[in-house]
Amino acid sequence: MIFLVSDKGKLKVAILGLTCCGGCQLEILNLEPVLLDLVEVIELVNFPEAQSENKDGPYDVAFVEGSVTTREEIERIKNIRKESKFLVALGTCACYGGVQSIRNFGDVEEARKQVYDDDGSHIDALPATGLDEHVNVDYYMRGCPVDRSEIVDVLTSLLIGKTPEPKHYSVCVECKLAEYACLLNEGKLCMGPVTNAGCKARCPAVSVPCDGCRGPYDQANLESFIEILKEKKISVEDILRKFRMYTSWAPQYRNLKVI
Ligand code: SF4
Ligand code: SF4
Numbered sequence: 001m002i003f004l005v006s007d008k009g010k011l012k013v014a015i016l017g018l019t020c021c022g023g024c025q026l027e028i029l030n031l032e033p034v035l036l037d038l039v040e041v042i043e044l045v046n047f048p049e050a051q052s053e054n055k056d057g058p059y060d061v062a063f064v065e066g067s068v069t070t071r072e073e074i075e076r077i078k079n080i081r082k083e084s085k086f087l088v089a090l091g092t093c094a095c096y097g098g099v100q101s102i103r104n105f106g107d108v109e110e111a112r113k114q115v116y117d118d119d120g121s122h123i124d125a126l127p128a129t130g131l132d133e134h135v136n137v138d139y140y141m142r143g144c145p146v147d148r149s150e151i152v153d154v155l156t157s158l159l160i161g162k163t164p165e166p167k168h169y170s171v172c173v174e175c176k177l178a179e180y181a182c183l184l185n186e187g188k189l190c191m192g193p194v195t196n197a198g199c200k201a202r203c204p205a206v207s208v209p210c211d212g213c214r215g216p217y218d219q220a221n222l223e224s225f226i227e228i229l230k231e232k233k234i235s236v237e238d239i240l241r242k243f244r245m246y247t248s249w250a251p252q253y254r255n256l257k258v259i
């Protein structure tokens with residue numbers, strides 16, 4: 001996918017949201033130091049969270065945040081895909097389904113009855129999934145929320161005509177390069193060994209174990225990792241809870257056996 005701004009004018013960008021908290025779009029707005037430079041080279045065609053005048057596609061790049069949880073959202077993401085040359089899944093909800101995919105393991109019908117006075121059948125509630133269960137995704141920008149520097153890196157790559165490259169290593173690599181103390185060695189449940197890098201080991205940097213918000217690293221040895229956690233006397237319940245926290249609907253995790 002090649003975009004050369006000097007040849008084609010400004011990059012036409014859409015920033016849109018499905019079911020989520022809106023935090024990843026907020027990270028784009030939090031790019032204050034570079035935001036004015038960016039709008040010199042991109043045209044924000046459709047960004048309802050930030051502007052009142054918006055247009056439909058076509059777009060060069062669409063950043064879509066949030067998981068797909070209703071029939072209406074399936075239609076929306078299919079239409080966005082048709083209108084976009086390059087589709088970025090923005091954040092862990094869009095990449096894997098996010099925190100709300102925990103509900104995929106529960107009894108939604110029972111929850112409807114508990115929450116609503118009637119049977120709740122008017123509520124359209126499908127299992128919460130990432131975008132790629134319905135459309136092709138060109139780039140997965142992981143994290144809950146995403147890392148601001150990755151937003152700039154991806155846009156810069158596209159602006160100079162390069163396809164952005166994801167990282168193919170774990171949070172532990174970034175953690176060790178920064179020489180932070182290893183929390184797993186202290187017996188704490190740190191998901192760094194199985195989690196995609198890209199956050200600069202933000203949590204271990206402040207002595208907090210990684211919760212795995214960037215999802216499973218593609219070459220992670222889950223079996224060995226779980227064995228190590230058990231050797232450290234971490235309970236099966238705690239291990240399962242951690243895998244179910246942010247990316248429980250990732251294909252590698254959804255049928256994970258911990259026992
Ligand atoms: S990935 Fe996290 S911060 Fe981003 S929209 Fe989803 S819940 Fe919010
Ligand atoms: S603290 Fe966590 S991320 Fe850092 S090296 Fe240890 S296990 Fe890996």
Ligand code: SF4
Binds near residue numbers: 143196203209213
């Ligand atoms: S250290 Fe883990 S939980 Fe913290 S931001 Fe990075 S991937 Fe997410």
